[in-house]
Amino acid sequence: MARPYDTTRLAQVHARSIQEREAFWAEQAKTIDWMKPPQQILDYSKPPFSRWYVGGETNLCYNAVDRHLAARANQPALIYISTETNEEKTYTYADLHREVQTMATIMQSLGVKKGDRVLIYMPMIAEAIFAMLACARLGAIHSVVFGGFAAPSLAARIDDATPVLMVSADAGMRSGKEVPYKHLVDEACRLAQKPPAKVLMVNRGLAQCGMVAGRDADYAALRTQHQAAQVPCAPMLATDSSYILYTSGTTGKPKGVQRDVGGYAVALAASMRHIFDCKPGEVFFCTSDIGWVVGHSYIVYGPLINGSTTIVYEGLPIRPDAGIWWQIVERYKVSAMFSSPTAARVLKKQDPKYMTERNTSSLRRLFLAGEPLDEPTARWISEALGGTKIIDNYWQTETGWPILTAQHGIEDTETKFGSPSFAAYGYDMRLIHESTFEEVGANEKGMLCIAPPLPPGCLQTVWGDDDRFVKTYFSAVPGKYLYSTFDYATRDAEGYYFILGRTDDVINVAGHRLGTREIEEAIQAHPNVAEVAVVGVADALKGQMPMAFAVLKNPATVQTEEGRKAEEKAIMATVDKELGAIARPGRVHFVTLLPKTRSGKLLRRAMQALAEGKDAGDMTTLEDPSALEQIKAVLKT
Numbered sequence: 231m232a233r234p235y236d237t238t239r240l241a242q243v244h245a246r247s248i249q250e251r252e253a254f255w256a257e258q259a260k261t262i263d264w265m266k267p268p269q270q271i272l273d274y275s276k277p278p279f280s281r282w283y284v285g286g287e288t289n290l291c292y293n294a295v296d297r298h299l300a301a302r303a304n305q306p307a308l309i310y311i312s313t314e315t316n317e318e319k320t321y322t323y324a325d326l327h328r329e330v331q332t333m334a335t336i337m338q339s340l341g342v343k344k345g346d347r348v349l350i351y352m353p354m355i356a357e358a359i360f361a362m363l364a365c366a367r368l369g370a371i372h373s374v375v376f377g378g379f380a381a382p383s384l385a386a387r388i389d390d391a392t393p394v395l396m397v398s399a400d401a402g403m404r405s406g407k408e409v410p411y412k413h414l415v416d417e418a419c420r421l422a423q424k425p426p427a428k429v430l431m432v433n434r435g436l437a438q439c440g441m442v443a444g445r446d447a448d449y450a451a452l453r454t455q456h457q458a459a460q461v462p463c464a465p466m467l468a469t470d471s472s473y474i475l476y477t478s479g480t481t482g483k484p485k486g487v488q489r490d491v492g493g494y495a496v497a498l499a500a501s502m503r504h505i506f507d508c509k510p511g512e513v514f515f516c517t518s519d520i521g522w523v524v525g526h527s528y529i530v531y532g533p534l535i536n537g538s539t540t541i542v543y544e545g546l547p548i549r550p551d552a553g554i555w556w557q558i559v560e561r562y563k564v565s566a567m568f569s570s571p572t573a574a575r576v577l578k579k580q581d582p583k584y585m586t587e588r589n590t591s592s593l594r595r596l597f598l599a600g601e602p603l604d605e606p607t608a609r610w611i612s613e614a615l616g617g618t619k620i621i622d623n624y625w626q627t628e629t630g631w632p633i634l635t636a637q638h639g640i641e642d643t644e645t646k647f648g649s650p651s652f653a654a655y656g657y658d659m660r661l662i663h664e665s666t667f668e669e670v671g672a673n674e675k676g677m678l679c680i681a682p683p684l685p686p687g688c689l690q691t692v693w694g695d696d697d698r699f700v701k702t703y704f705s706a707v708p709g710k711y712l713y714s715t716f717d718y719a720t721r722d723a724e725g726y727y728f729i730l731g732r733t734d735d736v737i738n739v740a741g742h743r744l745g746t747r748e749i750e751e752a753i754q755a756h757p758n759v760a761e762v763a764v765v766g767v768a769d770a771l772k773g774q775m776p777m778a779f780a781v782l783k784n785p786a787t788v789q790t791e792e793g794r795k796a797e798e799k800a801i802m803a804t805v806d807k808e809l810g811a812i813a814r815p816g817r818v819h820f821v822t823l824l825p826k827t828r829s830g831k832l833l834r835r836a837m838q839a840l841a842e843g844k845d846a847g848d849m850t851t852l853e854d855p856s857a858l859e860q861i862k863a864v865l866k867t
């Protein structure tokens with residue numbers, strides 16, 4: 231039986247983190263190394279902006295690498311495993327220190343200075359992590375763009391972040407096939423208004439990599455030249471920025487989540503102990519990608535700041551077979567693992583022998599996040615792993631570390647399937663009724679909000695747009711500064727939270743957050759599309775899949791079955807080209823009219839409900855009922 235949350239030590243720690251906020255976070259700050267201690271723990275004089283550890287000076291790279299050299303120089307820091315290229319390489323902390331300094335020197339030679347932006351568009355290779363850490367070392371602000379994004383998406387991020395340098399590679403690999411990057415890099419530089427002056431290319435020998443004279447530099451050549459380079463860690467104000475990471479929201483234009491230095495370092499160090507319960511020297515395996523926030527926090531910075539060993543994995547969970555991750559767990563005695571519910575569902579389709587035949591006894595906990603974790607999957611994977619505890623944790627790009635989670639480093643509480651447990655220390659949660667704006671009671675649905683000040687590690691602002699930060703995140707509840715997560719949730723009488731889905735037009739495909747507007751804008755690039763609506767539809771494997779309903783300028787093209795198929799394929803290809811294949815709709819349906827209210831608002835929820843075989847709901851505001859009939863009809867095809 232779960233004990234009521236409010237009688238546990240966890241609840242007491244949580245209460246203290248809110249009531250004695252500064253004392254709590256002053257204690258946490260002692261676990262990182264400071265060049266100059268902070269003079270003020272929190273400056274909240276300009277709500278809703280919180281500035282943590284004001285006056286303090288530190289460096290993320292110093293905390294992730296240099297400070298471990300005295301005790302852990304020969305301990306593996308990073309183990310790179312690629313089942314795509316069949317490579318495996320271990321870098322000790324001493325090796326990592328050397329590689330990062332070399333990378334930092336190369337960046338300096340290409341003109342990178344403190345405060346400059348560097349865009350990293352890379353596959354999952356060790357050099358991508360060297361590049362991130364090298365930026366941190368120099369005080370440059372990195373912006374990692376997921377390698378699956380297409381050239382126009384990359385160009386939009388270039389124009390927003392205005393990097394002086396882009397770091398890329400000739401190709402990524404997926405399922406044994408090369409995924410060339412260089413032509414996308416060239417195309418993005420051509421499309422961007424403010425392309426970077428320099429591009430540093432890591433040539434893996436996988437694809438054609440024609441170099442642009444005067445702009446492109448070859449990493450291998452420069453690496454030989456700067457092998458013994460030494461570069462000190464730049465003293466950074468805790469309140470300086472460490473990185474920008476773009477994420478989707480309601481509008482078409484992705485937002486640049488801007489993170490600080492000191493608060494982030496402290497938040498991650500604290501989370502490695504209190505949430506992930508991973509000790510220095512232990513092995514942490516996060517299967518995400520550095521293009522996402524989980525990768526930033528728990529492939530790169532968190533485990534390294536903690537003095538743990540991080541596994542960097544390029545490949546699929548089922549190649550060469552579905553035992554690969556458990557083989558890695560066995561071989562490297564992984565203590566804590568972090569993955570996604572979609573990956574767990576992929577594995578669930580395979581023979582459980584792949585898990586049971588490996589010795590996974592070192593694995594204390596498997597953390598799953600990024601999308602809702604369904605109970606059957608959680609149960610299945612826990613059983614297949616011989617009872618390993620499954621920790622559903624809920625958070626966002628914006629927060630940088632878990633908002634709702636079990637915290638076994640503090641107390642061994644029970645978990646409930648389907649629930650990411652409790653608010654993490656530092657997060658002052660509110661569940662607010664959508665129309666009364668009052669706090670809801672137990673088991674009542676509300677908008678999940680955080681009362682500011684946001685704890686350390688959360689976004690400082692939206693890059694270059696303070697106004698957008700305030701308007702986007704703090705206007706869900708009139709007259710009050712409450713940070714909206716844009717998720718609905720309930721909390722039961724014992725304090726366990728349950729996430730019910732987004733309040734906005736964001737969908738979640740295999741843990742990847744996509745804006746339906748973004749996908750609609752991409753589809754609009756197809757010359758025959760007059761109007762389009764995209765909704766997220768429940769999918770047994772990926773959680774949700776985008777589905778598009780398009781009105782064509784010339785509907786004659788889809789009059790035959792052949793024509794319809796060709797047009798659907800062409801629209802999918804347009805999404806691949808404009809945004810990236812991760813956003814490709816599972817289906818594109820053709821209609822002559824979209825369901826709208828009399829005031830012209832698209833009735834997305836109705837389309838989504840129908841696509842999921844549910845009732846369309848209240849349709850009294852619908853302008854033309856035949857639009858819904860058309861949706862129903864095409865869904866049968």
Ligand code: AMP
Binds near residue numbers: 601622626717
């Ligand atoms: P991202 O910023 O890409 O990490 O996406 C964050 C969003 O993913 C959240 O706002 C939720 O909608 C969803 N999400 C993340 N973790 C969970 C979880 N454990 N359970 C349910 N939804 C989640």
